[in-house]
Amino acid sequence: MSEFRLYNTLTRRVEPFAPADGRTVRMYTCGPTVYNPAHLGNFRTFLFEDLMRRVFQLRGWQVRQVMNLTDVDDKIIRRAVEQGKTIAEVTAPIEEIFHRDREYLRIQPAEVYPKATDFIPQMIALVERLVACGVAYRAEDGSVYFAIDKFPGYGKLSRLDTREVKSGARVLQDDYSKENAQDFALWKAAKPEDERSGAAWDSPWGRGRPGWHLECSAMAMDLLGETLDLHGGGIDLIFPHHEDEIAQSEAATGKPFSRFWCHGAFLLTEGAKMAKRVGNVITVEGLRRDGVPAAALRHFVFNTHYRKELNLSDEALEASLQGVRRVRDFHDRLYDPAALSLGGTPELATAADEAVAAAEAALFDDLNGPEALAAMFNFIRRANAELDRRGGDRDSVERARAAFERINSVLDIVPDRADADPALATWIEERIGARREARARRDFGEADRIRAELTARGVAIEDAGGETRWKLVRAT
RNA sequence: GGCGCCGUGGCCAAGUGGUAAGGCGGCAGACUGCAAAUCUGCUACUCGUCGGUUCGAUUCCGACCGGCGCCUCCA
Structure with a gap:
């Protein structure tokens, strides 16, 4: 069997790949934040991961894939407060839409879809471990931060110089106090809106909620072990998300968090990254309404290598x-x-x-x-x-x-045949019969008239081997 | 400012240190009553530009031009 090779963001090289145990690929892929339906750009990444898991299976490996659903974050909380709901009430319907779109695109389900809010104890345990190691500290506001200068490997994935103070880059001050501007939050002290929307939990550091990166480390290690075969996501997650995951995971365990890191390139529209804030978002639902079959979308996405931008x-x-x-x-x-x-x-x-x-x-x-x-x-x-x-x-x-x-x-690029309803099918068969008779008496004018009639109803016909086959085509 | 990616025919897009896959589209032919589907042939002496290395570069190096992205909560 031929060698299997995969690009590893960690080394920036294509390297031989095989699951550590030789049988099952244990992969963690960052899933959607369920506050808005995911757009096709998000799904390009999920399709890339679908391709990956199917290729692993083709190679003869088993796959255990974990994809998280982020159901607590700033945007979700803001929306919940606006609508007077809890975060769970905001995320539940979006989660459904995600799976509906996912199924439409024929993306195989991951083995597990853990939700952040179901893993609060594991996350707290991880933070406790980090505090005990001395790489995390509790700030005055009750939040807990990871001290990046205590982790020597910080920056190894993104290759960003942590000392570099970037002029021209946006330097945001967030709402929390920390020792170093680049330290990231592990645990965020609860604010009134967090309490109101059900986004606050008890912890050794008081009421609060997990930081963004924490869920992935805690859930990945809980469900797949402390060293994954592979961790995947969109290219924009390299920094800070994956960099911080590595820091908090490896600082806690002393082991490599993931052997391979795989990132998919962006989908562009109108020459720009597809993003809600750019306003050029195209949804799966919209494409579906336009009659674009999943097979075509899969073809479209797979026809460009996953590490190259796709317009x-x-x-x-x-x-x-x-x-x-x-x-x-x-x-x-x-x-x-x-x-x-x-x-x-x-x-x-x-x-x-x-x-x-x-x-x-x-x-x-x-x-x-x-x-x-x-x-x-x-x-x-x-x-x-x-x-x-x-x-x-x-x-x-x-x-x-x-x-x-x-x-x-x-x-998986064979489009579904649009099924004609029985009444239409009966009519089509009748028309084809009439056309057959017309052709038999060489009345081609009538035969062509009938074909035009069928075409007008979106039915294409083919005369092959003495038989006439028909199929539905797009109205356009 | 730092880091990184990309620039291949009308459109999309692989790829290689030895002379350009595939898809869509277009043109011509075969088949067909005519079509459709299918098949066949044609459709880049050339891979952003300019230099360099090499027997030889689209592929390696450098510069430049153009596009995109990341630089703290965005797949």
Whole structure:
């Protein structure tokens, strides 16, 4: 079996990767803050992580993935206060939307979706450990901070010079008092709005709530052990989020927190990072309403390497839509019973084997989605050509099906066929029957009229092998 | 100011120290009553610009131009 390689942000290199125990990849991926529906930019990262876990499975490893749902933070609290709700009332519906969108995009569920508020005791225990080690201190306001100058490795992931005082960068003073401007909060003393929205818990340092980074360290170590195989997220999380996770985890355990760090690049729209504050957000729900199938979105995302920025445009999306239509037509042809009876050729079997080899080589080499897609499309072209020959070889058709399934087990880019309701289907069949009769008496004017009628209702027809097949297409 | 990424045909996008995958689109042909689907051929002597290293660079180095991102709660 070929070597498996993965880019590691920690070393900035592509390195051989395998789970520590040789069997199960234990991966932690930063999930959404559930105060607003995630947009396609967020989902690009989640799709990258879906690709990752599916490739691991293709390689024969088991996967235990933990994705957190951040259900307590400043924005959630602000919203709760505005709406006179508790944070749980704010986050519950958003959590549902997240899973609905996730399922629409065919993102495999993680093994665990822990919520921050369910791990308060573990987080407090971690802070106690850090205080005991002397790397964390309680400030006058009752908050607890991590002292970054007590952790020698600070900055190793982001490679930021901690001494550098950046001119031109935004230097914000937050509401808490701390010894060093760059120290980060482990535990935040409760404010009135925290109490009012249910975002405050008892702790050895008084009422308060966890800092942003704490949940990931506590939940990852609780659910996956003190050293993970891999930790993933969007590239913007490298600093400070992941840097701080490393600091607080490794200061507590003395062990490497994660062997690999993997980050996905941004999705851009209109030339800028897709973000709520930029106002160029596109939601999964919106795309779904526009009739963009999940398969096309998956194709769109996987057609650019995960570490490269991807610019969303109508043209690019349209190309994915068409590409995925080709995949579906091929899939339908391959699985039509006729394909088996007409049969393939020995060359079809060869094409199948080569396609699998090419796709796996691409995927196992730092998750090269674009090359895997190329392998898929090369296979489709060659297989179509061989199927055209009707070589009578049933075995090669079976082989082609298996190859297609194997590659598609990762990409998952066959669009669902829109089902016609029974009444429409009956009407379509009737019209096709009428057209068949017209064609039989060589009344092509009538036949074309009927086809136009069907087209107007979004039905495309194909005359193939004496039969007429139909399918629903987008109205546009 | 610091750190980092990117610039490949009309659009999207891989890739390699030895002369450019794949998709979409376009053009032509085969098939078809006509289409559709499918297949075949064509569609970058060239990989932002200028230098350098090399027998040879799109691929390595440098400079420059252009775009994007991170620099404390943003995937």
